[in-house]
Amino acid sequence: QHNKERADYEDQLERKRQVDMLDVQRYMQEEQLKKQEEMVLRQEEQRRKTAEYEAKLRTQTELAKAAAEADGRIRQERENHDLILEKVKLEAIEKRDTVLKAIEDGGKMIGDGLSSYLDDTEKLRNTAFTVTAVAAG
Numbered sequence: 001q002h003n004k005e006r007a008d009y010e011d012q013l014e015r016k017r018q019v020d021m022l023d024v025q026r027y028m029q030e031e032q033l034k035k036q037e038e039m040v041l042r043q044e045e046q047r048r049k050t051a052e053y054e055a056k057l058r059t060q061t062e063l064a065k066a067a068a069e070a071d072g073r074i075r076q077e078r079e080n081h082d083l084i085l086e087k088v089k090l091e092a093i094e095k096r097d098t099v100l101k102a103i104e105d106g107g108k109m110i111g112d113g114l115s116s117y118l119d120d121t122e123k124l125r126n127t128a129f130t131v132t133a134v135a136a137g
């Protein structure tokens with residue numbers, strides 16, 4: 001009987017040892033699973049941060065590109081404005097010179113014509129007769 005009790009006790013100990021081993025294995029598997037889940041979460045967080053960083057860089061790059069293009073257009077417009085203004089000034093000076101030359105030439109022609117008329121006594125006498133005839137009726 002004593003052997004039976006001893007065998008039962010050893011059997012009970014063996015079963016308890018197996019249960020404990022199963023508990024330890026289960027615990028180890030759960031811990032391993034937790035570590036894997038944490039690693040997956042960290043990887044996802046890292047991917048998310050990387051995607052956010054890339055989006056931020058893209059946005060900054062696009063903003064810098066837009067600013068550079070705007071600055072280029074503004075600079076070009078200023079240069080064009082200066083060129084257009086210079087062209088308008090030159091055209092105005094040229095037009096003014098042309099008008100002054102035309103007035104000078106017109107004055108010269110009238111002066112030469114009047115001088116030629118006044119120097120020609122025959123024309124003056126004919127004009128005097130014509131005016132007298134018209135006045136006399």
